[in-house]
Amino acid sequence: MDKQWLLDNAFCITSNHEPLGFYRRSGRDTIHLEENYRNIHTEEAVLALKKRGLTMLRTHYHKGMGWEIERADRELTGQMIGHAHKHGLKVQVYIQFGTLHPETYKAEEPGYDDWPMRDRFGNPITLLYSHQNFRHHPCPNRPGYWEHLKRIVREALVVHQADAVGFDNVSWAEEPDICHCDACKAGFTAFLKERYPTAEAATKRFGYAPLDYIVPPAWNFYSNHYNLLELRQPVLQEWAEFRAASLTKRVVEMYQECKRHNPDVFVEINAFRQTGQNSSFITGLYVSDLSEGCDGYWSEMEPSPGYSNGLLHHKIRAYKCAGALDKVLFTGHVGGGLGDEPEPLKKHLLAVSESMVFQFGSINGVGLIRNYLPVKNDSPPHMPLLRFSNANRDMYLAAQLPFVHIYESRASLSNSNFESHYANILMQQVLLREKIPYAIIHDLDNIEDCRAVVLPGMMCLTDAEIRKLTDFVTGGGGLVLTGNTGDFDEFYTGWMDQSLKGCLGIAGHTNGGSLFFGGGLWGDRVDKGGMHLSGVGKGKVAAFPRLSSSRDFDSYDWTSKAFAQSQIWVGPDSWEAPFGMHRIGSAIRWVLHNDLPVVVNAPEAVVFELTGSDDIRYLHLLNYDTSTPAKAVTLSFKDDVKSAVLYIPYAGVEKELDVLCGWENGRPSVVIDEVDVYAVVKVILQS
Numbered sequence: 279m280d281k282q283w284l285l286d287n288a289f290c291i292t293s294n295h296e297p298l299g300f301y302r303r304s305g306r307d308t309i310h311l312e313e314n315y316r317n318i319h320t321e322e323a324v325l326a327l328k329k330r331g332l333t334m335l336r337t338h339y340h341k342g343m344g345w346e347i348e349r350a351d352r353e354l355t356g357q358m359i360g361h362a363h364k365h366g367l368k369v370q371v372y373i374q375f376g377t378l379h380p381e382t383y384k385a386e387e388p389g390y391d392d393w394p395m396r397d398r399f400g401n402p403i404t405l406l407y408s409h410q411n412f413r414h415h416p417c418p419n420r421p422g423y424w425e426h427l428k429r430i431v432r433e434a435l436v437v438h439q440a441d442a443v444g445f446d447n448v449s450w451a452e453e454p455d456i457c458h459c460d461a462c463k464a465g466f467t468a469f470l471k472e473r474y475p476t477a478e479a480a481t482k483r484f485g486y487a488p489l490d491y492i493v494p495p496a497w498n499f500y501s502n503h504y505n506l507l508e509l510r511q512p513v514l515q516e517w518a519e520f521r522a523a524s525l526t527k528r529v530v531e532m533y534q535e536c537k538r539h540n541p542d543v544f545v546e547i548n549a550f551r552q553t554g555q556n557s558s559f560i561t562g563l564y565v566s567d568l569s570e571g572c573d574g575y576w577s578e579m580e581p582s583p584g585y586s587n588g589l590l591h592h593k594i595r596a597y598k599c600a601g602a603l604d605k606v607l608f609t610g611h612v613g614g615g616l617g618d619e620p621e622p623l624k625k626h627l628l629a630v631s632e633s634m635v636f637q638f639g640s641i642n643g644v645g646l647i648r649n650y651l652p653v654k655n656d657s658p659p660h661m662p663l664l665r666f667s668n669a670n671r672d673m674y675l676a677a678q679l680p681f682v683h684i685y686e687s688r689a690s691l692s693n694s695n696f697e698s699h700y701a702n703i704l705m706q707q708v709l710l711r712e713k714i715p716y717a718i719i720h721d722l723d724n725i726e727d728c729r730a731v732v733l734p735g736m737m738c739l740t741d742a743e744i745r746k747l748t749d750f751v752t753g754g755g756g757l758v759l760t761g762n763t764g765d766f767d768e769f770y771t772g773w774m775d776q777s778l779k780g781c782l783g784i785a786g787h788t789n790g791g792s793l794f795f796g797g798g799l800w801g802d803r804v805d806k807g808g809m810h811l812s813g814v815g816k817g818k819v820a821a822f823p824r825l826s827s828s829r830d831f832d833s834y835d836w837t838s839k840a841f842a843q844s845q846i847w848v849g850p851d852s853w854e855a856p857f858g859m860h861r862i863g864s865a866i867r868w869v870l871h872n873d874l875p876v877v878v879n880a881p882e883a884v885v886f887e888l889t890g891s892d893d894i895r896y897l898h899l900l901n902y903d904t905s906t907p908a909k910a911v912t913l914s915f916k917d918d919v920k921s922a923v924l925y926i927p928y929a930g931v932e933k934e935l936d937v938l939c940g941w942e943n944g945r946p947s948v949v950i951d952e953v954d955v956y957a958v959v960k961v962i963l964q965s
Contacts, residue, residue: 279368279441279544281573284606285675288634288667290641290660291608292327292650293336294318295372295446297351300341303379304410318647319354321361330650330657331641331664334368336444340430342374342413344382356438368441370546371434375532376447377405377413378423393423395450395457398496403451415451418524419461428535435539442544443536444576444608448529449549450521450562453503458494462524466494469520483769484512507846509559509693510770518692521562529571546608547572552579553595554699554848558692566603566688566720574606581850582611583632584625585883585902588854592885592902593629595706597636598718599686601678609633610643623659624904624955627928630660631956634927635887635898639667639674659928666927673896673958676889680717681870682709682730682758688720689738689768695846697824701735701760703848704825704856711855712863713878713886722746730756730869734825737762738770739778748781752815756869757782761824782814784821808858811865820865825856855882877945879912884953895961901953908953914945918964922948925958935959 283289298315301307317323327335337355340348359369380402383390394402394414404411416423434440450456470489474480477487484492494517497503509515529547536545549568551557558564565575581591593609600607611629633642644660667674684705690698709716709732716732722743725731731750736759739747744764751757764778779785808823829852856862867874876897878886883903889896901908913922922935935948950957 280542281544281606283368284544284640285638286671287333288639288641288664288671288674289334289368290331290664291334291336291370291643292332292645292647293372293610293643294647295336295338295341295444297338297341297343297348299343299347299351299382303381303412304408314648314651316354318651319358319361321364323647323651324358324361324365324367327647327650328365328367331661332367332644332650334370334442335362335647336370336372336643337647339371339434339440340373340427341379342377342383343379344386345426345429346386347382352433352438359438359440363439370442370444370544371438371440372444372446373427373430373434374447375427375445375547376415376449378416379412380414381412387426389422392420393417395455395462396459397455398458398494403455403457406452406455415455415457417457417459417461418450418528419457419465420459424528424531427532431532431535432539435536435543440543442546444546444548445529445532446548446576448525448547448563448568449551449557450525453560454495454497456494456517456521458496463493465524466517466520467492469523470516473516504846507694507696508770509556509695512769514559515693515769518559518562522558522564522567525563526567526571529568531571533571544573544606545571546574546576546606548576548578550575550577550579550596550600550607552847552849554703554850554852556691556695556699556846559695560846564688564692565599569603569605572605574608575600576608578610580609581853582625583628583900583902584904586905589850590707590710590855590883590885590902591850591853592710593632594636594710594885595718597633598716599720601637602718602720606640607637608643610645626659627663627955628900628902628904630663631900631927634663634667634674635900635956635958639671641667662928662930666925670925673889673960676891676894676896678715678717679875679888679890679895680715681874681888682714682716682732682756682866683719683728684709684716684732684734685719685722685736687733687736687739687743689740690736693738693766693770694735696848697761698735698737700848700852701825703853704827705732705734705760705862707853707855708859708862709866710885711859711882712866713880713884714863714866715886715888722750725750725755728755730758730866732758732866733760733763735761735763737764738766738768739764740768741776744773744776744778744781747778751782751817751819754816756817757814757819758821758866758869759819760822779821782819784810784812784814784819809861809865811868818869818871820862820869822858822862822865825862827852827854827856829854873916875916877914879914880953881906881908884908884911890961893963893965895963897959897961899950899953899957899959901955904955909951911950911953911957912947913950913959914947915961915963916945919946919948920962920964922962923960924950925960926954927956927958 395417405413577596580593810821887898924933
């Protein structure tokens, strides 16, 4: 199974990724557990799942408990794969990448004690969630577990013919539980020496030449990780880079092992961390680094989509990040959609529709297998969406047509535990609420293909990036920047006249200030006049002070809050509109010369995505406020419209819309009476 199969099918996946022994050890046993567990592996179960629209099953294979202890469970999975293949379904096997069970492995593996990560006192590092401290983390810098894991991968792909592999818990243990084993300490020293091979290079970076005695961070009560808001110390930056490089090496190694046994196998890794977290520092991974070691990502930490109390929750960034890397994003949807209550049902329809819009019509994860067996619903709510997606593949495989591109600078997001992440969240809130479709880029290699580039609080840019952005603007491109964007190099060293603003000739107009070091904000806040618009060469620049919202982070008690969640994380409770949102949206449209192919007039909770080609446009409208239908949504077009057809996929509605010439801003327009959850308009333009 390769990516093309996923593109050709609106893949719909359900999961059962725990073996029987793990259910019991983790305290989730029930009276009928074993009976139900065995029943879901039968041919009858596979047929029942197929009838309910499932095209792909994700099932247990290796939970990190041991070769012998899980043998019977793997055999059950092998039988299930045979049943699935007989009836045309694909199977992904769940393989634990990042946790181990010492209670069982020690009974099988004499060398087990050399596998786990070790803290600075020599103790194994245990899992931090669900009170499952009976699980250890394997060290990426010691070979034992990884050689053992290859044996498991081979059996899954060669003996049992799995179509896909899903590696779970792809990360290091989270700060402050970092590995201090001898292999990691020696590896870190070698890493530093390779990057800074001369005394001159080491001295310039660290202030001195000797590198042999630099060790991984050792936190204490007074100097801790959980209120560290930015990484300025070079050793902390290099430690994050070392962890990311070590993890990437193992991920690529396992990816190559999978492909060695089956070049067509699809390899997914559960590595997409929550938006708002510096995963490079906290968990030792950077998503784009891992792209060479996978075909797709799993995301289980983004909030379920919805809108309430001014907060717009979504998984759009996760879908767009994966798409930018040419990867597939797997995720699970709230509730499985099997209840009869209207509100949970709408939330499920919204989640499925969001996946369809932002990932080539995929239905994605619709709950656990046990939710479907025994049969509770002959026609689950995802079925109409699945049929619509399969019947309209052109609609969902059409190219995205973004108005702007957000550049997510690796150096900025790796060196910031707060500011760059918060600015990124708020800017994406602006674009979504202001109906400005966007794409995400992770480098500037093809910047000439962009109309405008947005840099929200991307403080750390290399000299090459600054020169490329400057050339882009002077050549006619648009640029939007906020706060301290481009004021520092990739090591968080302050630029002087070479900063991005200095090169653009707007230094002094947009002092971004600093949340933590004082400094005046030019114009204070966006909604109180803080904004700078100017032409630079043939292009346009819109610059703003640091984005902020009603969440008063300047007076935030970081110590108590961050300690409660063990780390800095800008969580979903901050996903609101920033101050001056409409002014920012207007300025972005100004940067685009107000030359937009379509303008959408709808409530804030309605998100708009545009796809299509030169003569056909698809306008996708998602209402994240599932409690309030959006009324009289207006779409006005730059080009002449030949015809417009409205579809409401989950309701089976197909309706020709009247094109009103010159009604809205002198443009051809159509009006949609109501968008309850999801509607799409197919527009044919005049040739």
